Amino acid sequence: MRVLISGASIAGPVLAYWLARYGYRPTVVERAPALRKAGGHAVDLFRPAVDIVERMGVLPAVRDRRTGTERLTMLVDGGRKRAHVDLDRVFTSDRHVEIMRDDLSEIFYDATRDDVEYLFGDSIATLEQDADGVEVTFEHAPPRRFDLVIGADGLHSNVRRLVFGEERRFSAFIGAYLAVATVPNHLDLSDHVMMAVAPGRMAACYSARSMDDARALFLFRSDHELDYHHRDVPRQKELLRAAFAGMGWEVPRLLDELDRTPAFYFDSITQLRMDTWSRGRVSLVGDAGYSPGPAVGGSTSMAVIGAYVLAGELAAAGGDHERAFRAYEREMAGYVRRAREVAMGAAKWLVPGTRFQTWASFRGTWLMGKLPKRVTGALNTVTSKAVRVHDTVPVKDYPSMSGIARSGVRPPR
Numbered sequence: 001m002r003v004l005i006s007g008a009s010i011a012g013p014v015l016a017y018w019l020a021r022y023g024y025r026p027t028v029v030e031r032a033p034a035l036r037k038a039g040g041h042a043v044d045l046f047r048p049a050v051d052i053v054e055r056m057g058v059l060p061a062v063r064d065r066r067t068g069t070e071r072l073t074m075l076v077d078g079g080r081k082r083a084h085v086d087l088d089r090v091f092t093s094d095r096h097v098e099i100m101r102d103d104l105s106e107i108f109y110d111a112t113r114d115d116v117e118y119l120f121g122d123s124i125a126t127l128e129q130d131a132d133g134v135e136v137t138f139e140h141a142p143p144r145r146f147d148l149v150i151g152a153d154g155l156h157s158n159v160r161r162l163v164f165g166e167e168r169r170f171s172a173f174i175g176a177y178l179a180v181a182t183v184p185n186h187l188d189l190s191d192h193v194m195m196a197v198a199p200g201r202m203a204a205c206y207s208a209r210s211m212d213d214a215r216a217l218f219l220f221r222s223d224h225e226l227d228y229h230h231r232d233v234p235r236q237k238e239l240l241r242a243a244f245a246g247m248g249w250e251v252p253r254l255l256d257e258l259d260r261t262p263a264f265y266f267d268s269i270t271q272l273r274m275d276t277w278s279r280g281r282v283s284l285v286g287d288a289g290y291s292p293g294p295a296v297g298g299s300t301s302m303a304v305i306g307a308y309v310l311a312g313e314l315a316a317a318g319g320d321h322e323r324a325f326r327a328y329e330r331e332m333a334g335y336v337r338r339a340r341e342v343a344m345g346a347a348k349w350l351v352p353g354t355r356f357q358t359w360a361s362f363r364g365t366w367l368m369g370k371l372p373k374r375v376t377g378a379l380n381t382v383t384s385k386a387v388r389v390h391d392t393v394p395v396k397d398y399p400s401m402s403g404i405a406r407s408g409v410r411p412p413r
């Protein structure tokens with residue numbers, strides 16, 4: 001069975017890996033001309049996603065390239081007051097790994113490149129479904145026919161737009177904006193993230209063991225959607241500068257770097273809310289189908305788990321895509337709902353709205369750094385709830401190819 005996957009970041013290569021293991025023939029089309037190397041940000045893998053990564057045989061590579069961030073310093077009052085905390089008190093999971101997204105996608109790509117066809121620098125132009133397949137035209141490659149098409153092409157998914165319609169029908173603005181810029185590591189950070197918080201805005205800087213530079217991360221609240229085009233980078237930088245005007249600590253220096261940064265990202269924090277992720281022979285996986293919001297919702301773990309479950313359900317259904325897509329949605333629905341709720345709480349915690357909330361957040365962090373570890377869980381309600389949601393998703397064992405043969409289920413053609 002030939003499956004076309006759009007997107008070669010996290011969900012796409014993980015799905016391709018498992019489909020190839022189950023005897024499918026996956027092709028991955030990626031709009032970028034090559035794997036992304038500049039920019040990017042740190043992402044989180046929680047227990048079930050780490051278990052899946054282990055089953056893929058790439059856990060040693062993932063651990064090798066983890067960011068190594070161990071400490072958080074929260075600063076308020078322009079940096080005059082500081083609270084330090086070890087991150088193992090914040091992330092109370094014993095199997096959590098933080099890694100740069102681009103490192104993770106490179107590891108997944110390396111694990112699949114021999115068994116999976118990758119088409120870089122291209123994108124699906126049109127999709128037409130009929131009773132036995134999907135006719136696909138590309139922006140560059142000649143048209144081809146596939147049995148199934150899966151959109152793993154992120155929050156602004158092309159496949160979702162082509163099959164389900166415009167994004168605004170499914171996206172909910174949750175009242176905040178997010179920006180990331182690649183900056184020099186002038187704070188000499190290695191195992192440490194620094195985060196300045198003021199009412200309605202948060203600016204952070206971090207680096208990772210595998211990086212020579214650092215990332216400046218900005219989050220700010222807005223009670224309305226801002227007016228800009230998604231390709232108008234100068235306007236986005238202007239909005240960011242306006243939102244952080246007058247904030248102390250290193251913020252003016254980080255904003256200065258916006259003129260020189262080689263990689264810049266700016267977007268609203270948007271949650272996707274769809275009733276179903278599948279239509280006919282097309283389905284969605286990862287951020288394309290159920291992003292709870294970038295930077296607030298553990299969505300990388302969801303992308304890994306979703307890809308594993310989708311491939312597993314297709315294998316278990318012997319390629320009966322209708323049955324498999326229904327089972328995939330059933331398996332993921334509760335987790336997606338809980339992750340959305342957690343993401344709303346995380347957005348409030350990361351960007352406190354008022355002076356009082358800022359102070360409470362600072363005191364909470366300060367206390368977490370001082371109290372015995374067994375007491376800090378109670379204080380840390382937002383992150384411990386998030387960890388619980390992402391750490392405790394039950395993930396089934398799916399049959400291997402030999403298991404499929406033994407079970408009498410028809411293997412994919």
Ligand SMILES: Cc1cc2nc3c(=O)[nH]c(=O)nc-3n(C[C@H](O)[C@H](O)[C@H](O)COP(=O)(O)OP(=O)(O)OC[C@H]3O[C@@H](n4cnc5c(N)ncnc54)[C@H](O)[C@@H]3O)c2cc1C
Pocket residue numbers: 006007008009010011012029030031032041042043044045101122123124152153154155156157158178179180265285286287288293294295296297298299300301303
């Ligand atoms: C600034 C920022 C900070 C974040 N912080 C965190 C965090 O702290 N923790 C966490 O867990 N997650 C975080 N995330 C979210 C995380 O990056 C995503 O959840 C994760 O990468 C989802 O993987 P994905 O494969 O579903 O989609 P993506 O990683 O978005 O990948 C989509 C892929 O599809 C490709 N693509 C797009 N359009 C097309 C097209 N037309 N044709 C072909 N290919 C296409 C893209 O180039 C990309 O390679 C953050 C996200 C952002 C933006």
